[in-house]
Amino acid sequence: MDQIPEQALAWHQAGKGAALATVVETWGSAPRRVGAMLAVSGEGELAGSVSGGCVEGAVITEAFDAIDSGRSAVLTYGVSDDDAFAVGLACGGTIRILLQPVGFPQGLPVDTLEDLCAARAARTPVAHVVDTADWSGRLAGRDDFTDRFRADRSGFLEDGATFVAIHNPPLRMTIVGAVHIAQALVPMARLAGYDPLIIDPRPAFAAGSRFPGETIRDAYPDEVLADIAPDTRTALVLLTHDPKIDDPALEIGLRSEAFYIGALGSTRTHAKRVTRLEEKGFTGAEIDRIHAPVGLDIGAAGPAEIAVAIMAEITQVLRKGA
Numbered sequence: 001m002d003q004i005p006e007q008a009l010a011w012h013q014a015g016k017g018a019a020l021a022t023v024v025e026t027w028g029s030a031p032r033r034v035g036a037m038l039a040v041s042g043e044g045e046l047a048g049s050v051s052g053g054c055v056e057g058a059v060i061t062e063a064f065d066a067i068d069s070g071r072s073a074v075l076t077y078g079v080s081d082d083d084a085f086a087v088g089l090a091c092g093g094t095i096r097i098l099l100q101p102v103g104f105p106q107g108l109p110v111d112t113l114e115d116l117c118a119a120r121a122a123r124t125p126v127a128h129v130v131d132t133a134d135w136s137g138r139l140a141g142r143d144d145f146t147d148r149f150r151a152d153r154s155g156f157l158e159d160g161a162t163f164v165a166i167h168n169p170p171l172r173m174t175i176v177g178a179v180h181i182a183q184a185l186v187p188m189a190r191l192a193g194y195d196p197l198i199i200d201p202r203p204a205f206a207a208g209s210r211f212p213g214e215t216i217r218d219a220y221p222d223e224v225l226a227d228i229a230p231d232t233r234t235a236l237v238l239l240t241h242d243p244k245i246d247d248p249a250l251e252i253g254l255r256s257e258a259f260y261i262g263a264l265g266s267t268r269t270h271a272k273r274v275t276r277l278e279e280k281g282f283t284g285a286e287i288d289r290i291h292a293p294v295g296l297d298i299g300a301a302g303p304a305e306i307a308v309a310i311m312a313e314i315t316q317v318l319r320k321g322a
Contacts, residue, residue: 004048005167006117008039012102012110017042019063020108023050024074024156024163025096032095035154035165042067050097051077062099070104072135098130098163106135115139116167123169123231125149133161140164142232149232150259151319169233170195173314176221176249177239178205181264184307185237186214192311194235199224201245221249230258235314237294238263247276254286260317262294262310289322 004020011018021038032050039047040063050059055077062075075097101107112128116139119126127140127148142149145164154166171194175182178200186196198216200206206218217224229252230236236253238246241264253261254277263273270292277287295309296316 002037002048004037004039005113005120007047008041008102008108009110009113009117011039011041011045012113016045017067018102019066020100020102020113021050021059021063022098022100022154022163022165023095024098024154027094035152040064051095055095055097059097059099063101066099066101066107070101071106072098072100072108072130072132074098074132098132100130108137112137112139120167120169123233125169125232126167128165128167130163130165131161132163150321169231171318172197172230172234173237174199174221174225174228174230174234174249175237175239176200176246177241177264178202178207178210178216179239180303181239181306181310183210184304185310186211188307188311192315197224197228199249200240221245222252225249225252230256232257232259234258235260235318236262237310237314239294241265241269243273243276247273250277250290251280251282254282254289260291260314260322261289262291262313264294265292267293291317 008018008020019040021040023032023034023036026034036050037048038050038056038059040060044060050056058077059075062073066073077095102113103110116126116128125142127145128137129140130137148164148166149168152166152168154164156163173189173194174197175185176199178198182198186198189196196214198206198211198214199219199221201218201220203218206216208216236249236258238249240246246263250263263270265273274287291313295306296313298309300306300309
């Protein structure tokens with residue numbers, strides 16, 4: 001997880017002063033998406049980015065003024081074609097930025113920032129809602145903006161004045177089965193922004209040499225998932241074919257809020273899986289949460305292509321819903 005709000009709070013607590021800048025709207029080929037953040041200290045220290053370098057200098061100057069005045073502002077910048085090209089884009093665009101000095105009634109109150117950072121630390125989905133007409137703000141939960149949380153979509157409400165900044169926990173992917181498909185899937189997951197966890201009780205598979213630098217647990221999944229329960233930002237992928245390993249993980253996953261559950265195996269294998277879960281008392285609606293055979297049907301052949309299909313299906317569910 002980025003630590004931009006946390007860094008702004010730390011600078012304020014250290015007596016340096018701080019301001020938090022957030023991208024609230026973009027047009028054209030803007031370098032950063034809505035919701036991207038930049039923290040600026042009163043001493044000129046930076047954390048994060050709102051444009052990849054196009055307008056940071058101007059935002060820093062405005063941040064110093066905001067820290068002095070204690071007032072928030074919405075800034076609008078046009079990004080020229082030349083500036084856009086310098087940061088790797090073909091053409092320019094326009095970007096609007098919400099700038100809030102920390103510790104002021106018409107900025108970002110300290111208690112609000114502290115509560116925001118606490119929710120982020122606890123992996124609790126939270127939204128920071130700001131009315132740019134009077135600079136009042138509040139925190140809101142997932143039930144208030146279900147679609148925005150699911151799609152990771154910060155933005156203005158229909159009134160054109162209320163901005164909702166979505167702060168979702170980092171994405172996680174729990175992979176049960178340290179098999180060849182997992183070896184291809186893990187780097188793809190990392191590129192897509194997931195923090196992978198690999199679980200396999202078989203030492204020959206759960207070897208560090210097979211997954212350099214990754215977190216591997218040589219244990220049965222129910223032992224691991226008892227401590228690291230899947231949540232709304234977790235994709236659970238089961239790849240062993242072995243009911244002794246997969247089924248305990250499935251049972252925990254189906255009782256959790258994991259946004260995606262996928263299991264490797266043929267249609268016949270899944271039918272047997274369904275029967276076992278029904279005997280355990282799971283309902284049809286609960287069992288229907290399982291994507292099986294795992295991955296989009298793209299005719300994948302071989303571990304790498306199957307991993308592509310799995311990653312595509314997880315992305316589809318994350319962005320469009322089950």
